[in-house]
Amino acid sequence: MMAIRELKVCLLGDTGVGKSSIVCRFVQDHFDHNISPTIGASFMTKTVPCGNELHKFLIWDTAGQERFHSLAPMYYRGSAAAVIVYDITKQDSFHTLKKWVKELKEHGPENIVMAIAGNKCDLSDIREVPLKDAKEYAESIGAVVVETSAKNAINIEELFQGIRQNCLENGLRKLCTALWRTQIGGSSSCRNPSSLHVCPVSG
Amino acid sequence: MADNLPSEFDVVVIGTGLPESIIAAACSRSGQRVLHVDSRSYYGGNWASFSFSGLLSWLKEHQENSDIVNECPLWQEKILENEESIALSRKDKTIQHVEVFCYASQDLHEDVEEAGALQKNHASVTSANSTEAAHSACLPAEDQSLSTASCEIPTEQTPSSDPESALEVNDFEATGEKEIHCDDKTCVPSTSEKETSENVPMAEDTAEQPKKNRITYSQIIKEGRRFNIDLVSKLLYSRGLLIDLLIKSNVSRYAEFKNITRILAFREGRVEQVPCSRADVFNSKQLTMVEKRMLMKFLTFCMEYEEHPDEYKAYEEITFSEYLKTQKLTPNLQYFVLHSIAMTSETASSTIDGLKATKNFLHCLGRYGNTPFLFPLYGQGELPQCFCRMCAVFGGIYCLRHLVQCLVVDKESGKCKAIIDQFGQRIISKHFLVEDSYFSENTCSHVQYRQISRAVLITDRSVLKTDSDQQISILTVPAEEPGAFAVRVIELCSSTMTCMKGTYLVHLTCTTSKTAREDLEPVVQKLFTPYTEKEIENEEVEKPRLLWALYFNMRDSSDVSRNSYNDLPSNVYVCSGPDCALGNDNAVKQAEALFQQICPNEDFCPPPPNPEDIILDGDSLQPEASESSAIPEANSETPRESANLRNPEEPSK
Numbered sequence: 001m002m003a004i005r006e007l008k009v010c011l012l013g014d015t016g017v018g019k020s021s022i023v024c025r026f027v028q029d030h031f032d033h034n035i036s037p038t039i040g041a042s043f044m045t046k047t048v049p050c051g052n053e054l055h056k057f058l059i060w061d062t063a064g065q066e067r068f069h070s071l072a073p074m075y076y077r078g079s080a081a082a083v084i085v086y087d088i089t090k091q092d093s094f095h096t097l098k099k100w101v102k103e104l105k106e107h108g109p110e111n112i113v114m115a116i117a118g119n120k121c122d123l124s125d126i127r128e129v130p131l132k133d134a135k136e137y138a139e140s141i142g143a144v145v146v147e148t149s150a151k152n153a154i155n156i157e158e159l160f161q162g163i164r165q166n167c168l169e170n171g172l173r174k175l176c177t178a179l180w181r182t183q184i185g186g187s188s189s190c191r192n193p194s195s196l197h198v199c200p201v202s203g
Numbered sequence: 204m205a206d207n208l209p210s211e212f213d214v215v216v217i218g219t220g221l222p223e224s225i226i227a228a229a230c231s232r233s234g235q236r237v238l239h240v241d242s243r244s245y246y247g248g249n250w251a252s253f254s255f256s257g258l259l260s261w262l263k264e265h266q267e268n269s270d271i272v273n274e275c276p277l278w279q280e281k282i283l284e285n286e287e288s289i290a291l292s293r294k295d296k297t298i299q300h301v302e303v304f305c306y307a308s309q310d311l312h313e314d315v316e317e318a319g320a321l322q323k324n325h326a327s328v329t330s331a332n333s334t335e336a337a338h339s340a341c342l343p344a345e346d347q348s349l350s351t352a353s354c355e356i357p358t359e360q361t362p363s364s365d366p367e368s369a370l371e372v373n374d375f376e377a378t379g380e381k382e383i384h385c386d387d388k389t390c391v392p393s394t395s396e397k398e399t400s401e402n403v404p405m406a407e408d409t410a411e412q413p414k415k416n417r418i419t420y421s422q423i424i425k426e427g428r429r430f431n432i433d434l435v436s437k438l439l440y441s442r443g444l445l446i447d448l449l450i451k452s453n454v455s456r457y458a459e460f461k462n463i464t465r466i467l468a469f470r471e472g473r474v475e476q477v478p479c480s481r482a483d484v485f486n487s488k489q490l491t492m493v494e495k496r497m498l499m500k501f502l503t504f505c506m507e508y509e510e511h512p513d514e515y516k517a518y519e520e521i522t523f524s525e526y527l528k529t530q531k532l533t534p535n536l537q538y539f540v541l542h543s544i545a546m547t548s549e550t551a552s553s554t555i556d557g558l559k560a561t562k563n564f565l566h567c568l569g570r571y572g573n574t575p576f577l578f579p580l581y582g583q584g585e586l587p588q589c590f591c592r593m594c595a596v597f598g599g600i601y602c603l604r605h606l607v608q609c610l611v612v613d614k615e616s617g618k619c620k621a622i623i624d625q626f627g628q629r630i631i632s633k634h635f636l637v638e639d640s641y642f643s644e645n646t647c648s649h650v651q652y653r654q655i656s657r658a659v660l661i662t663d664r665s666v667l668k669t670d671s672d673q674q675i676s677i678l679t680v681p682a683e684e685p686g687a688f689a690v691r692v693i694e695l696c697s698s699t700m701t702c703m704k705g706t707y708l709v710h711l712t713c714t715t716s717k718t719a720r721e722d723l724e725p726v727v728q729k730l731f732t733p734y735t736e737k738e739i740e741n742e743e744v745e746k747p748r749l750l751w752a753l754y755f756n757m758r759d760s761s762d763v764s765r766n767s768y769n770d771l772p773s774n775v776y777v778c779s780g781p782d783c784a785l786g787n788d789n790a791v792k793q794a795e796a797l798f799q800q801i802c803p804n805e806d807f808c809p810p811p812p813n814p815e816d817i818i819l820d821g822d823s824l825q826p827e828a829s830e831s832s833a834i835p836e837a838n839s840e841t842p843r844e845s846a847n848l849r850n851p852e853e854p855s856k
Contacts, residue, residue, distance in 0.1 A: 015206070063595035067206060070601040072246050072588035074457060077581060 003053050007167055008078050009160075010060045010108075012100040013085035014093045015067045018119040021150035022085060023059050026160055031151050048164070055164060073107040080170075081113035081163045088118045088147060091128040101141055113166040114143035117159055121147040208602065208624070211631045212238045214801060215622055217291075217607055218638025220248040221787065222778040224590035225794035225808070226636055226801070227599055228452065233805040237599035238630065239591065242293075242606045246591060248638060249297060249434050249757055249780045252584030252701070255427030258659075261434075262753070265298045276627035278608040289610040289619075289770070292643040297758035297780060299654075300718040306734035307420040307661075307750035418663055418705055418750055426703035431582035432659055433701070434757065435781040436693050436710030438463060438576040438677065441567045444791035445586070446577065452808035457589040459580045461699055462572030467667055467678035467692075468543045469729070474667045474678065477543040479564070480573050490535075498536050505561040515554055523557025524549040542679045546785065548689050549681075578675055578693075581700045586787075596811075610635060612772050619772040634801045638778045639760035642768065650767045653759040654715035655783045656722040662707045662747040666694055666730055673698045677785075680726050688714040690726045691785060706750065714783050719754040727752065757781070761789055776800065 011019040024030050027044045047056040060079070065071045076082070084100050086093040097116065104112065116138045118129060131147060138145035144162045148155040213235040216227045223239070224246075231237045245251050253261055282288045423430075439446050439460070449455035466477040478487040484495050484502075508515060518526040523545060527537040541547060545560040552560065567575030579585045595601055606625035613620045621631045639647075665674055678692040695701045695708045702708035709731075711723045727749070734748040761782035768777060776797050782789045795807050 063592060064598075065592070065595045065601045067600070068208075068602040068605070070603040072591060074581070074585045074588040075592070077585075 004047070004056050005053055006056045006058060007080045007164070008058045008060065009081045009083060009163060010076055010079045011062060011083050011085060012066065012071075012104060013083075014087075014090075014096050015064070017085045017087040017090070017093050018150050019083075019085050020061055022083070022117060022119060022148060022156060022159070023061060025150040025153055025156045026057075027059065029153070031153075046160075048160075050164070057160065057164075071103070071107075076104065076108040076112075079109060079112055080167045081115060082108060083115045083117055083159065083163070084143075085117045085119050086129065086134075087120050088129045088131075089120055089123050089126045094118075094129045094133070097137070101143075111170060113163055113170055114141060115159060115163050115166075116143050116145040118145070118147040119150060121154060122149040122152045208238065208600065208628060208630060209236075210629065212236045212600075213632060214238070214634045214636065215630065215632040216240070216636045217622075217641050218248050218636075218778060219243075219246045219587055219591060219603075220250045220638055220778065220780060221587045221590070221790040222794045222797075223248075223636060223638055224587040224594070225448070225791065226778070226798050228454065228590040228593040228597075229794065229798045229805075229808045230634075230801060231594040231597040231599040232452070232808055232811070233802050235802065237594055238602070238632070239594060239599055240602045240605040240607060240624075242604065242641070243295075244604050246603070247434075247584045247587045248640065250584060250587050252431040252433045252582030255423055255430040255432070257427075258430070258432050258753075262301060262303060265295075265301050265755070278623040278627060281623055281627060281629060282609075282611060285614050286620075287612045287614055288623075289612060289646065289775075290643050291607050291609055291637070291641045293606070295640055297640045297760075299756045299758075300720065301755045302720050302753070304749075304752040305420055306748070306752070307418055307423060308734070309420055418703075420751070423661065423703065423706075423751065429697070429700075429703035430661075430708065431584065431701040432708065433583045433710065434657070435583060435655075436657070436691070436712050437583055437781070437787055438578055438693065438785055440563070440786045440788075441570040441572075441575055441577055442563075443567070443786045443788055445787040448791055448808060449586075449589075451810060452593065453810045454589045454593050454808075457592055458585050460571070460577040461580060461675060463574045463576035463578060463677055464572075464671075464674045465667070465676040466543050466574055467676050468539055469678055469680045470538060472729070474730070476667065477539045479544060480568055482573065494533055494536055497531050497533065498539075501530055501532060501536070501540070502561070502565060505558055506565050508558045508562060515558060518554045521554060522550060523547060523552040523554050526554040526557065542681050542689070546679055546689075546691075550685075574677075576677065578695070578699055593808075607641070610637075610772075610775060617772055619775050633774065635775045636778055636797065636801075637775060639763065639780055640758070642777075646769050646771070648769060650760075650763055652763070653783075655757045655759045655781070656711075656713050656715040656719035657755055657757055658709075658711035658719060658723040658727060659753040660709040660711070660727065660731065660749055661702065661751040662694075662709055662731060662749055663705070663734070664747045665696070665707055666692075666709075666747055668745075672696065675699060680729070683725070687716055687722070690723060692726070692730070707747065712783065714759075715756055719756045723754060759783055761793075 011023065013019050021031060023044055024032065027046045043058050043060045045056055045058050047054050049055075060075065062071060062075070065075070082104055084097055084104070086097045088094075101114070104114070116134060118131065118134050134145050134147075144159075144166060146155045146159050146162065148159055150156060214227070214230045214237045216223050216230075216237060216239045219239065219241040227237050227239045241248065243251075245253075245257070278288070441462075446455075449458070466479050467474055468477050475489060476483075476487075478484045478490060478498070479502075481499065484490065484498055487495065490498065504511065504514065515526070518529060524537070524541050527540055530537075532540065540561065541549070541557070544564050545552065545557045546564075547557055547560060564575050571577060591599075591601065607622045608625060609623050610619045611621040611623060611629070612618065619635050621629050622635065623629050665672065665676070666678065667674075667676065673696045674694070675696060676692075676694045678694070680690045680692060682689050690711055690713045693710045693712075695710070697704045697706065699708075711726060713722055716722055730746065731749045732746045734750050758780060759782055760779040763777075763779060765771070765777055771777070778797070779789075779793065798805070798807055
């Protein structure tokens with residue numbers, strides 16, 4: 001039986017920057033030009049082996065609640081990492097990145113690992129945001145930064161690899177218990193299985 | 204954002220409380236196009252939970268009497284000739300009698316290090332510190348009651364909501380602090396008095412008490428994010444309708460829960476634990492062997508009382524409390540069963556109601572743990588958000604801070620056809636769900652509301668100390684005088700993610716008879732002692748000390764008949780705010796009933812289809828792309844044993 005470590009990652013960023021496409025590429029290695037903003041999945045998972053452990057990403061998408069800036073605080077609960085996405089062809093989406101970081105700091109867990117993804121790097125001929133700007137900003141907030149293309153599968157694996165690495169280090173700093181929860185055999189059981197009950201348990 | 208809302212929906216839901224959120228999720232789930240708006244900047248309405256600073260902002264809003272007039276485009280001119288309009292209220296009037304008391308002291312030691320900041324901080328310690336200052340300054344006698352010893356913070360001096368801005372408080376405000384009202388008229392704190400009174404406890408601090416044991420107001424402010432303070436205090440019955448719905452709809456994956464660990468009783472001035480499970484009964488040290496047998500026998504009977512009608516038929520006409528006297532139970536046991544298990548009072552319940560309540564309690568025992576109740580980590584306010592997420596996942600559109608100015612009614616059909624929002628945009632829909640507090644006085648002029656009395660306390664230790672400091676307890680304090688109501692006390696520890704380490708968050712709730720403070724303060728005084736009292740070397744110190752307290756009344760719009768609202772079109776549905784009951788059954792029942800009106804014959808919140816069946820039509824899908832796993836809780840403080848609800852019928856024996 002392998003230990004499975006679960007790792008919740010939440011996605012942030014303006015509508016249309018490619019959040020869902022990034023997840024889709026990472027989880028299913030698939031890209032759809034007409035991906036609909038909501039597809040009835042609240043989060044997707046991908047398990048990656050790492051040494052004698054399995055690391056399971058639970059990737060939460062915004063479900064469109066970011067569109068009118070109405071993300072619920074519960075969205076951030078227990079996230080080990082956040083990927084904040086902007087569109088390198090849209091200066092505006094880079095500006096609002098800072099707002100998302102602010103909101104994350106307000107509502108998200110402390111010590112959350114932050115990764116900035118400049119998506120659509122396949123369109124660099126119409127680029128509006130220089131990589132240098134993103135790097136400077138990322139450095140100022142201690143975030144990982146990478147330019148990605150969900151369409152051409154560029155740097156997607158690397159993005160999540162970076163997150164995993166950072167979460168691990170973050171976890172180690174906090175004696176391994178902080179951001180990771182170990183589930184043995186993947187089953188999380190009901191607690192107190194041994195207590196006596198007045199009522200007969202049905203089912 | 205510049206983004207415009209779409210202008211046509213099937214269902215518009217106004218308000219993000221629990222019933223509204225459940226309905227929004229259910230409608231969205233069955234394919235309706237849902238717009239869900241709230242005029243507030245947060246989810247949940249009166250079901251919300253706040254960080255400490257969030258609560259302070261909320262308080263400020265509700266203490267301010269001035270109407271905030273937002274400049275909105277006039278909607279009147281957008282109403283056509285064949286239309287009428289129902290204006291919605293612009294201000295929330297559901298919260299009254301807000302009173303705040305701060306007992307924790309400002310820790311000046313921390314600031315001493317920062318020499319430069321000292322003077323500034325000293326002047327800007329917010330009203331909390333000056334409350335304490337005024338408090339100690341005006342304390343003529345040690346045994347003064349809470350009500351006279353504490354000072355109500357005037358509206359304009361509500362503690363600043365965040366530490367940064369607290370530091371920016373200038374001298375003008377510092378001067379203003381001196382005008383703090385005191386119930387004791389002799390208290391007119393001059394600058395010198397203030398200085399002295401602040402310095403005295405400080406001197407004591409260094410002399411008597413290790414600093415680390417003390418929680419100060421500035422620590423509470425600093426750690427404010429650790430708090431998730433519920434406006435309504437409820438628990439989930441582990442076999443209640445809400446748990447069933449959470450499991451059925453798979454919404455449970457968005458939240459984590461903890462079991463309540465103890466049922467407590469308050470008897471003869473003492474707090475004691477109520478044994479309710481078989482294990483508790485056997486392990487109880489307070490019960491004699493005979494009592495243990497009596498209690499087990501009685502509880503076993505209650506589990507299947509319906510099968511033995513001959514045993515209670517003769518007592519159907521009398522109250523449950525009278526009935527208990529006829530059973531072989533000592534007064535001790537009668538008290539436990541009546542107040543802590545059936546959670547009723549001497550006069551309120553008939554024999555049948557009491558037996559039903561007892562059976563329900565026992566029935567819920569053991570599903571997830573040793574008591575029948577669960578509490579959501581991060582507070583009750585998570586639950587509406589979870590349903591909202593479900594709604595969004597199925598395409599519902601969310602917009603907070605969005606004011607709806609009016610409902611537009613078609614004169615001919617008498618039906619509501621649209622809303623006009625704060626930007627003057629007209630949004631068409633077929634159904635309109637409106638939470639009670641959004642209706643204007645014109646609409647509610649005939650509605651009779653009840654009120655809920657609430658208190659929120661931050662304390663420094665548990666009402667009943669045990670080996671573990673991480674207990675979650677519920678305690679029912681019976682009413683003392685006829686006409687009053689029993690007070691429900693729920694004490695939360697820091698592992699529920701609702702308060703900072705070293706503190707407890709205590710919620711008191713009862714049906715209102717006077718104001719919240721008048722209703723609840725007697726109970727607060729019985730269980731707690733104000734923090735600033737001198738250390739006394741006696742058993743009094745065993746009482747938990749109050750660091751901070753808040754009282755308010757909340758409107759209870761449950762049980763209001765739809766007919767009591769004036770002139771509502773048939774496709775406008777009313778959701779009520781929170782009720783006073785412990786469980787959430789009322790919200791779920793209401794949501795299901797309204798959903799059935801909107802979508803007749805549709806299944807109510809069925810589980811989402813397997814993502815493999817719905818995501819894309821590609822062929823590269825992997826089984827991994829499913830949502831089958833429980834949500835991990837990754838925060839460092841997260842208790843390992845928090846219950847995941849995803850395995851409902853897994854026998855928990």
